[in-house]
Amino acid sequence: MIPSVHRKITQNALEKKFSPGVLNIIKKANTDSDLPKRDAFFSKPLHCVNCSIEETKVYIDELEKNVVNELIAASLSNYRDKKNNHFKIAAAYLGKLNHAVQDFYSHSNWIELIAPKKKIWKGKTINPYSNKNEQILMCTSKYFSELACFLLDLAYKKITGKKHINDIINLPVDQLSHFKLNKDNKNSLADIDYEKKYHESGFDLACKLAEYSTLLKWKNIEKIVKREMGTGGQQILDEFKTWSP
Numbered sequence: 001m002i003p004s005v006h007r008k009i010t011q012n013a014l015e016k017k018f019s020p021g022v023l024n025i026i027k028k029a030n031t032d033s034d035l036p037k038r039d040a041f042f043s044k045p046l047h048c049v050n051c052s053i054e055e056t057k058v059y060i061d062e063l064e065k066n067v068v069n070e071l072i073a074a075s076l077s078n079y080r081d082k083k084n085n086h087f088k089i090a091a092a093y094l095g096k097l098n099h100a101v102q103d104f105y106s107h108s109n110w111i112e113l114i115a116p117k118k119k120i121w122k123g124k125t126i127n128p129y130s131n132k133n134e135q136i137l138m139c140t141s142k143y144f145s146e147l148a149c150f151l152l153d154l155a156y157k158k159i160t161g162k163k164h165i166n167d168i169i170n171l172p173v174d175q176l177s178h179f180k181l182n183k184d185n186k187n188s189l190a191d192i193d194y195e196k197k198y199h200e201s202g203f204d205l206a207c208k209l210a211e212y213s214t215l216l217k218w219k220n221i222e223k224i225v226k227r228e229m230g231t232g233g234q235q236i237l238d239e240f241k242t243w244s245p
């Protein structure tokens with residue numbers, strides 16, 4: 001998804017949960033994930049590239065643990081500056097976590113796989129209907145070959161006035177690329193395909209699920225902090241959520 005979409009999804013999901021200042025750190029860390037820096041832009045699990053569903057799940061779990069640990073550390077801090085620093089880091093981890101959760105829906109074939117079964121996803125990160133073969137079949141080429149593909153396509157359109165080069169070449173299904181799979185915006189190839197097949201926008205559905213999942217992830221972190229810290233957990237959560245950086 002593009003930064004403005006990530007921002008909107010995060011805002012919708014979490015605006016009632018956090019002070020504007022905390023929400024800003026979360027949103028910034030989320031959209032910074034798309035900056036062309038080595039560690040973020042090229043991270044496969046951070047953007048759930050090539051249907052790396054399992055890798056992304058591990059990555060999300062790790063970030064979730066980091067958020068919890070920072071909040072626990074904040075709770076144990078005696079100095080204001082130290083505590084605020086832990087809050088800042090926790091919010092940044094949460095932003096990254098949200099990015100991966102949100103990209104999961106637009107970059108994987110999750111919604112394509114659940115659509116024919118007409119089942120509603122119920123908060124599981126691993127798609128119960130997918131299997132390795134299907135995942136591999138849906139997406140084999142590399143994420144950043146997409147840029148080349150995209151530029152080639154633009155040039156093709158400009159020169160020939162025709163639609164998509166992929167439509168002309170008619171790539172076999174095992175050659176599907178991120179470019180053909182991403183539902184990053186309305187009218188991406190995958191969005192058009194989805195709409196044709198299921199009469200609803202794949203992009204809209206990905207956004208809806210991403211928003212739901214973003215909130216769910218935060219609620220889960222709250223639950224863990226309370227479980228691990230008892231009444232002190234509720235106190236530090238309240239402090240974190242209302243903090244003004």
Ligand SMILES: [Zn+2]
Pocket residue numbers: 001033034046047099103
């Ligand atoms: Zn991304």
